[in-house]
Amino acid sequence: MTAASWPTELRVAGDRRTLTIAFDDGRRFELPAEYLRIASPSAEVQGHSPDERKTVPGKRNVEIIGVEPVGNYAVRITFDDMHDTGIFGWPYLAELGEKQAERWANYLAELDAKGLSREPRRA
Template identity: 75%
Template structure:
């Protein structure tokens, strides 16, 4: 059974390049905008199954321009490349924070294996 995580703080950095989220169990994470963008839970990124998941290159300079509540269970992040279809539930944000190092390295390895770059495209 999955424990429902509950945020106690959600704050966009002044430079719009990271989102700070703290939870009721004491865990807190500063999640880079690029990381949040390339791991978006949207169908555009995740597809409708693991075989459809997309590798999103060129987002090194992406910024978060909006954080919109979705009920009391999630937020929709709006990025300056106009991606806004991902709904980030509290548990998913916790998972992204707790698994940051492993997930980020997997993303970097995936970019390298496909000859893609973090630079460039917006």
């Protein structure tokens, strides 16, 4: 993301499963709620070092229930599992869009390696 890049659109889909973000340099990304949830920049998910990062299972059906601005540099996304501690800065959202295929493939491989699933746990 260049210094001149700035979000021009931020929209949650009607089904609450996708966040669309467009930038003034022409880039546009449709980011699934599940992807955003498992990549949350929160300490709960990322830990305080790369060794502490968590693989978050069971979020296939997660939805976005709120998006709040944080200053003029980020948004706080609230998910229907009540996770809301990640602050998604504009550069991070652009990175998630640009590297979505690679990051998603890595996530699926991590789930598989750890014997975890995208499906929610049944009570």
